[in-house]
Amino acid sequence: MSIWEYANPVKFIKTTDRMMPYLAVGAVVCLVSGLVWGFFFTPDDYRQGSTVKIIYLHVPAALMAINAWMMMLVASLVWIVRRHHVSALAARAAAPIGAVMTLIALATGAIWGQPMWGTWWVWDPRLTSFLILFLFYLGYMALWEAIENDDTAADLTSILCLVGSVFAVLSRYAVLFWNQGLHQGASLSLDKEEHVADVFSSPLYVCIAGFVLLFIALVFLRTQTEIRARRARALIARERLA
């Protein structure tokens, strides 16, 4: 059995249909338990007070914002190299999810930044690269909508995705590249000095698992929708020709 079997739209829909209920239940369980644990049962931070509770939304959303683009990059490369439609449609399906994750990261970051830094926004390397990543998401979705031919749209959006990957990587490592700005380093790190205390990181891991499962479930659902939309367009075109 090969992974390329799932490039068959029928096989993809059948397989993901079976997996989606488990992913959805897992996502809800992890998100509810992680957020309840983090919100109700963790102490305030000695420096940041109760605003530390924002970490349970901000960090998983930021993580998914970057990783959604990376997933789109892999799917786009598969499209460029192997011309599997399902992979191009999966990249298209992931874009709105990634955009919402980026928006959550930006919004919660601004709300968190106001009491901690005294400002909603600053042109800090990480914040700026995240804003650019959000604009790339919008541009990517707009490009898909603007081009009528599916294959041409997939080609051009794949190129845009390759270019945007620079900013996805940059938004992850901006803090390390430029040792300036207000944003702190990674919250979850192998470096014990940087890593948040266990009392905060345990519920954070559960929330991250919830965001990951939600992302996968939504990508499957939206890819199925894109596959059906593509088939509908093909049938209508065939009808017009007949």
Added chain:
Amino acid sequence: MMPDLGKYADAVLSSYAVSILLLVVLVALSIRRSRKMKAYLADIEERVKNG
């Protein structure tokens, strides 16, 4: 039951409200579009089958 969020209550609660709202809207729109597209494709397939 509600933890004492002190002077940062507005910031914490608005973060949760905005994030949960965005996630719920995303999930609801994804499910709605999926259902609509399934019905739309079924209609077209039926029409094509019946000539």
